[in-house]
Amino acid sequence: MKLRVVFEDQDLIVFDKPPGLIVTKSETQDGKTLEDILVDDYKINIERGGVVHRLDKDTSGLIVAAKSDLALANLQEQFKTREVKKSYLALVHGIVKNPGRIEGAIGRNPGDREKFVVFNQEGGKEATTEYTPLEQRIMSEEMVKTIFPDFNKIQMRKISNSNYSLFTMVECYPLTGRTHQIRVHLKHIGFPIVGDGKYVGRKTSRLDHRWCKRQFLHATKLSFKHPTNGKEMRFESLLAEDLQQAWNRLTPYLSS
Secondary structure, three states, X not given: OOOEEEEEOOOEEEEEEOOOOOOOOOOOOOOOOHHHHHHHOOOOOOHHHHEOOOOXXXXXXXXXXXXXXXXXXXXXXXXHOOOOEXXXXXXXXOOOOOOEEXXXXXXXXXXXXXXXXXXXXXXXXXXXXXXXXXXXXXXXXXXXXXXXXXXXXXXXHHHHHOOOOEEEEEEEXXXXXXXXXXXXXXHHOOOOEOXXXXXXXXXXXXXXXXXXXXXXXXXXXXXXXXXXXXXXXXXXXXXXXXXXXXXXOOEEOOXX
């Protein structure tokens, strides 16, 4: 798999990860991972191929890898001490009017070990996500008919009555790095991410995948200090093409 390199020097490499690529190897998955690519194609023979942090399989966007043990240790420490700044673009269901901060410990769902959940009392690991709404959009009646041409009047009425057609583009700033953190936190406050098969709900997921084939989540900004010279490094990635196409199906929302 050919990856788009955003930046590379003797210490590190920053990629624009495509959707569908798993970052690290595990016993439960097959196929080539980013870790494999770093070892096989870039000859980075250090722990985990130099992988510093992870993105979910279906999340696209910026990810950094180290090319030496010293760079890896430095970057890992920056993540641990929260010196690294990250932001993500997410399209969510519903109208988000105000910025906010979500604080809720995250752990595995006792009823489904493949999912995570916010624990209101004891359990889970501390997690904090800040978010800012950028733009509200709506799926027009014409677009609904285009996406769901096989739906009858009753099904169309259900979509209309459920406010399915209302969406908000949100920029998220995770202050911690828990698995599925942004997805779980946005679901927790009632604004699940479009196309998220694990957290948006089965019925809504089926509707979403008619026009957005994966979770609408993109790692758009990444900044950290260079592990050798301490220089501030800032990177930005445009919204992935498939997500841009999904976004373009929606029109600006004008509230009354």
